[in-house]
Amino acid sequence: MKRIGVFLCWCGSNIGGVVDVPKVAEVVRTFPGVAFVQENKYTCSEPGQVAMVQAIKEHKIDAVVVASCSPRMHLPTFQKAVETAGLNPYMVEMANLREHCAWVHIGEPENATQKAMELVRKAVAKVAKLEPLFESYIPVTKRALVVGGGIAGIQTALDIADSGHQVVIVEKEATIGGRMAQLDKTFPTLDCGA
Amino acid sequence: MSVNEKDSSNWQPTILGFACNWCSYAGADVCGVSRFQHPSTMRVVRVPCSGRVKPEFVLRAFQRGIDGVLVGG
Amino acid sequence: MVAAAQHPNITLYTYSQVESVGGYIGNFEVTIKKKAKYVDYTKCTGCGLCETKCAKKKVPSEFDAFMGPRTAIYKPFAQAVPNKPVIDNKACKKLLENKCGVCEKVCPAGAINFEDQDELITEKFGAIVMATGFDLIDWGKAYGEYGGGTIPDVIDGLQFERLVNAGGPTGGKIKRPSDHEIPQTVVFIKCVGSRDVLKAKSYCSRACCMYTAKHAHQVIEKIKGSDVYVFYMDARTPGKMYDEFYMRTREVDGAKYIRGQVSKIFQDGNKLIVRGEDTLVGQSVEVTADMVVVETAMVPRADAIHLAQTVGFSYDKDGWFTEAHPKLRPVETNTGGVFLSGCCQGPKDVPDSVAQASAAAVKVVAMFSKDQMATNPQIASCNEATCVGCLLCKPVCPYKAIEGKEITERVHGENVTRTVASVNSGLCQGCGACTAECRSGSMNLKGFTNLQLLAEVDAACL
Numbered sequence A: 001m002k003r004i005g006v007f008l009c010w011c012g013s014n015i016g017g018v019v020d021v022p023k024v025a026e027v028v029r030t031f032p033g034v035a036f037v038q039e040n041k042y043t044c045s046e047p048g049q050v051a052m053v054q055a056i057k058e059h060k061i062d063a064v065v066v067a068s069c070s071p072r073m074h075l076p077t078f079q080k081a082v083e084t085a086g087l088n089p090y091m092v093e094m095a096n097l098r099e100h101c102a103w104v105h106i107g108e109p110e111n112a113t114q115k116a117m118e119l120v121r122k123a124v125a126k127v128a129k130l131e132p133l134f135e136s137y138i139p140v141t142k143r144a145l146v147v148g149g150g151i152a153g154i155q156t157a158l159d160i161a162d163s164g165h166q167v168v169i170v171e172k173e174a175t176i177g178g179r180m181a182q183l184d185k186t187f188p189t190l191d192c193g194a
Numbered sequence B: 001m002s003v004n005e006k007d008s009s010n011w012q013p014t015i016l017g018f019a020c021n022w023c024s025y026a027g028a029d030v031c032g033v034s035r036f037q038h039p040s041t042m043r044v045v046r047v048p049c050s051g052r053v054k055p056e057f058v059l060r061a062f063q064r065g066i067d068g069v070l071v072g073g
Numbered sequence C: 001m002v003a004a005a006q007h008p009n010i011t012l013y014t015y016s017q018v019e020s021v022g023g024y025i026g027n028f029e030v031t032i033k034k035k036a037k038y039v040d041y042t043k044c045t046g047c048g049l050c051e052t053k054c055a056k057k058k059v060p061s062e063f064d065a066f067m068g069p070r071t072a073i074y075k076p077f078a079q080a081v082p083n084k085p086v087i088d089n090k091a092c093k094k095l096l097e098n099k100c101g102v103c104e105k106v107c108p109a110g111a112i113n114f115e116d117q118d119e120l121i122t123e124k125f126g127a128i129v130m131a132t133g134f135d136l137i138d139w140g141k142a143y144g145e146y147g148g149g150t151i152p153d154v155i156d157g158l159q160f161e162r163l164v165n166a167g168g169p170t171g172g173k174i175k176r177p178s179d180h181e182i183p184q185t186v187v188f189i190k191c192v193g194s195r196d197v198l199k200a201k202s203y204c205s206r207a208c209c210m211y212t213a214k215h216a217h218q219v220i221e222k223i224k225g226s227d228v229y230v231f232y233m234d235a236r237t238p239g240k241m242y243d244e245f246y247m248r249t250r251e252v253d254g255a256k257y258i259r260g261q262v263s264k265i266f267q268d269g270n271k272l273i274v275r276g277e278d279t280l281v282g283q284s285v286e287v288t289a290d291m292v293v294v295e296t297a298m299v300p301r302a303d304a305i306h307l308a309q310t311v312g313f314s315y316d317k318d319g320w321f322t323e324a325h326p327k328l329r330p331v332e333t334n335t336g337g338v339f340l341s342g343c344c345q346g347p348k349d350v351p352d353s354v355a356q357a358s359a360a361a362v363k364v365v366a367m368f369s370k371d372q373m374a375t376n377p378q379i380a381s382c383n384e385a386t387c388v389g390c391l392l393c394k395p396v397c398p399y400k401a402i403e404g405k406e407i408t409e410r411v412h413g414e415n416v417t418r419t420v421a422s423v424n425s426g427l428c429q430g431c432g433a434c435t436a437e438c439r440s441g442s443m444n445l446k447g448f449t450n451l452q453l454l455a456e457v458d459a460a461c462l
């Protein structure tokens, strides 16, 4: 069985001000597979990550739940952290205690605390079944296509071209230039459009 | 299950949501960011796309006694 | 413009369009249609003799916003890049009726080729940047009270730009379209089609406050003693030297700004009566004008939605291309390897378009700074041992990542060949639609496996 580490985040008072984090920690300790529980004021901060990496190594944790904010925000952060600790980056799952719990149940701390426990339980259950995943690599064709040759397309193409890469501009009209070529002078400097 | 189950006047259905990472999960995040308050009896499972939700998952949730399932995508 | 044409790393395909896009980030395969130009650019010197001789002289010029004519063989404008003409096959007498052909006779380089055909080419690209810009709204339909586009001297901002442009149909003299007289009183109306939830677009078009101030200034500068009125809802001038520019137009040039909307424009003899309201003094006003310019909303190109679907990324309710995050990822789309530059993402002025254009370039260059890209490992995989080869999964895959594959195995001492599903890891985007379709449970999604998700469901329903 995996040794699961759960890292509970206060997010300052964002989570900690609504959810009773110490109480959640107490209950989470009893979930099957959970070998270690730690609370942190800001898990994503530098000290927060250092503490996590240390704990993973020290307690021989092999899969991690971070109960904090949305995975859309910080999953990549914590994937990097667990990788630093020597784990496969896909051995981490997040429980969204901020966007999906503390922030939307502000007036009901008891219910929010109850829900937080359930969200962590759900994440622990998934983590217990996680397997390491490995990225593969594909070659990159270093050639860019710019669709539209107005001022924006031209600028993009020039910048890419100046960095040494090939660029193709596809323009549907018989000339590039777009709207700007139609303008007489342009604000705020009143210099010419072409 | 639901805390309020016994008190029928306060009864809230417990709902399991499957939310697409790119739209409805993001939407639920925005709901949080805008502090849009709603009953605490909803849990969200993040999926990469609503197309990932196998009918089995929904049936399993009902087998386990959930009151409602929401598939968002 | 010229810098782009001369850059050794830039290839221009003008008169061309994207037909289809396959592949994925880092490795797109794009089919481009090069429309027939009927002019061989390897021979053409751009001398322009053909244009002077062309028999069709009255084709309304798109470039001049239909304010002036062009020929059937034409360069959109004198400084066009490339500086070579194309033949409009909807106007050319030779191509339509097999008559004329004078350009072929006069061309000293022998560059005219009436047999030219559209050509499809397919090329590989690592990244795609969309920069298709904007159109102005077809305001006539929504604003019948402004004449609905039937009063000749009510023009839009782009038409005005062509009137003041030295290269335009009037050589830069502001003459009104109906009788080519120089207008003494010009009225500008801002926000036509913008910020109008009921009739047109809800958004602000962002550039028009400033270019209206520019237009007002240009009238006053070019027509001595002229009167300029600007009807406006608000003056939005956030930008370096923007408010100063606007205030100069009001205070130094003396353009008269009237805060309020126009309810009606109608012709009265050779004058235009503009009726509106001055909300600051709470009175209705009437201006007798010679010409009216409606500063209309920017809208996406007519083919924007079709193009977004062809390339495969999202767009909003109005058809503007959607950025991955309004604050943090403004030049990326949600489709890997596709970026946004300029007005195709939403209305903006030149400084903002250029800033965004350079930002998009940086994203592309960052991508190209590595020889290889890590792929998302959370993709579908098929358990060949249990797959029955029904291939129900194949048609549901939006990325065409699944193919049938023959495998041979030994069963009871015999070689048996059967079909199983096989996932192309380069194409699979990890949506998992195939897993829901799979009856035998052989298709699974790494990182979101059936077991993992069922465990979550169980834990959530305790």
Ligand SMILES: Cc1cc2nc3c(=O)[nH]c(=O)nc-3n(C[C@H](O)[C@H](O)[C@H](O)COP(=O)(O)OP(=O)(O)OC[C@H]3O[C@@H](n4cnc5c(N)ncnc54)[C@H](O)[C@@H]3O)c2cc1C
Residues within 6 Å of the ligand: A147, A148, A149, A150, A151, A152, A153, A170, A171, A172, A173, A175, A176, A177, A178, A179, A180, A183, A185, A186, A187, A188, C016, C017, C018, C131, C132, C133, C134, C135, C136, C157, C158, C161, C207, C211, C214, C301, C303, C307, C341, C342, C343, C344, C348, C349, C350, C351, C353
């Ligand atoms: C009347 C008016 C006056 C203005 N005055 C000013 C000013 O004074 N100062 C200022 O800063 N801004 C001004 N602007 C705004 C300015 O025009 C824009 O900010 C700028 O032109 C945007 O550049 P762009 O490259 O994004 O788009 P565009 O200029 O629209 O260029 C897009 C290009 O893409 C091409 N294209 C479109 N669809 C396709 C397709 N499917 N395939 C291939 N190619 C395609 C088009 O032909 C065009 O060449 C003005 C706008 C208007 C309407």
Ligand code: SF4
Residues within 6 Å of the ligand: C190, C191, C194, C195, C203, C204, C205, C206, C207, C208, C209, C210, C234, C235, C236, C295
């Ligand atoms: S920029 Fe000014 S004129 Fe244009 S829509 Fe916005 S407020 Fe109206």
